[in-house]
Amino acid sequence: MNLVFLGPPGSGKGTQAIRIAQELHLTHLSTGDALREAVKNQTEVGKKSKGFMDKGDLVPDEVLVGMIKDIITGGELSGGFILDGFPRTIPQAESLKTMLQESNANLDKAVLLDVDDEEIICRLSGRWFCPQCSEGYNYPAKMPAKAGLCDKDGAELKRRADDDESVVRNRLEVYRQQTEPIIGFYSKESILTEVQGADSPDNVFNSILEAVR
Ligand code: AMP
Numbered sequence: 001m002n003l004v005f006l007g008p009p010g011s012g013k014g015t016q017a018i019r020i021a022q023e024l025h026l027t028h029l030s031t032g033d034a035l036r037e038a039v040k041n042q043t044e045v046g047k048k049s050k051g052f053m054d055k056g057d058l059v060p061d062e063v064l065v066g067m068i069k070d071i072i073t074g075g076e077l078s079g080g081f082i083l084d085g086f087p088r089t090i091p092q093a094e095s096l097k098t099m100l101q102e103s104n105a106n107l108d109k110a111v112l113l114d115v116d117d118e119e120i121i122c123r124l125s126g127r128w129f130c131p132q133c134s135e136g137y138n139y140p141a142k143m144p145a146k147a148g149l150c151d152k153d154g155a156e157l158k159r160r161a162d163d164d165e166s167v168v169r170n171r172l173e174v175y176r177q178q179t180e181p182i183i184g185f186y187s188k189e190s191i192l193t194e195v196q197g198a199d200s201p202d203n204v205f206n207s208i209l210e211a212v213r
Contacts, residue, residue, distance in 0.1 A: 001026060002105060003212060004083045004096075006182060007113030009171045010120040010127070011197045012204060015136065016113065017084035019205050020212070027077050031064060031085040056162050056170040058088055058178060065095045072099050088179045093186070109212050110186035113197035113204070117172055124168045128157040 001024060005013040014030055021028035035053060038046035045067060049059040068086060071077060087093040100106055115123075126139035130150035137144055137157060144151050162171065186192040193211040197204055 001080045001108050001212065002077075002100070003081070004087065004107060004110045004186075005085075005113065006110055006179070006186075007197060008115060008117075008120055008175045008179075009168065010124040011113040011115045012123075012201065013113050013197075014084055015201065016204055016208055017082045020208055021082045023209065024080070024212075026080040026082050028082050028084060029071065029077065029086070031067070031083070031088075034067065035059060053162060054167075056167040056174060058174055061089055061091045061095070064088075064092055065099075068096065069099055072103055078103075078105075087182060090181055090185060093182050107186075107189075107191055110182075110189075110192050111208055111211060112183060112186075112192060112194045114194055115197040119198055120172065121165065121168055124163045125165055127163050128159055130155050131158050 003020075003026070005017045007013045014032070017028050017030065020026070035045070035049050039050045039053065040046070045063060048063050052059045064086060068083075083096075087096050096107075123138065126141070128137040128139070128144075129135065130137075130153065132155040133150065133152050135150055135152050136142075137150075144157065146154075148157050149155070150157060161167070183192060195204060195207045195211055199207070
């Protein structure tokens with residue numbers, strides 16, 4: 001099964017993509033995580049991407065399409081995948097379609113997680129993560145036992161630089177203008193399925209499973 005997860009920043013698509021990928025034995029690929037890794041390792045892709053990411057803008061299509069093309073041709077996704085954070089523009093969606101056709105594959109579903117703006121700003125302003133084990137926290141919904149420290153390994157929790165409120169507002173604006181048109185693209189292809197993302201994580205997980213099975 002090949003899936004893409006769509007939704008505004010903070011809609012929970014990353015968390016859900018990881019859980020659904022485990023449940024259905026699919027490869028999970030987050031382009032945001034891959035780009036953050038590239039920035040950390042100061043690769044060519046990382047150097048090209050950092051300025052855009054810091055502002056909450058999209059990294060140019062050719063950088064992302066090149067990255068995904070390498071991954072698809074390398075065969076990493078051939079056992080079924082969830083793409084989390086790609087595509088984010090119509091040209092990316094069109095390129096993905098072509099790249100998959102060239103590998104005799106296709107998308108089964110595009111899962112859209114719907115959450116309204118105020119809920120998103122509230123979620124992201126309380127979002128923290130452990131830099132060592134990647135465990136996510138959320139104030140006040142999921143607090144660590146000791147303030148500011150990871151429950152699993154005691155490391156000091158951090159925030160993503162682009163979760164600052166002004167950057168979040170720009171990321172939402174970018175989502176509305178550049179990413180939302182993809183909803184129409186997948187709706188025309190008859191593979192769009194919409195799930196309410198404002199529910200509890202377990203309920204959202206079950207709704208997604210029901211939608212894709
Ligand atoms: P995310 O972790 O998915 O919120 O992505 C973090 C940042 O990485 C975004 O705000 C963009 O700057 C960049 N990014 C991730 N995926 C893409 C994409 N498909 N196209 C362009 N930029 C992306």
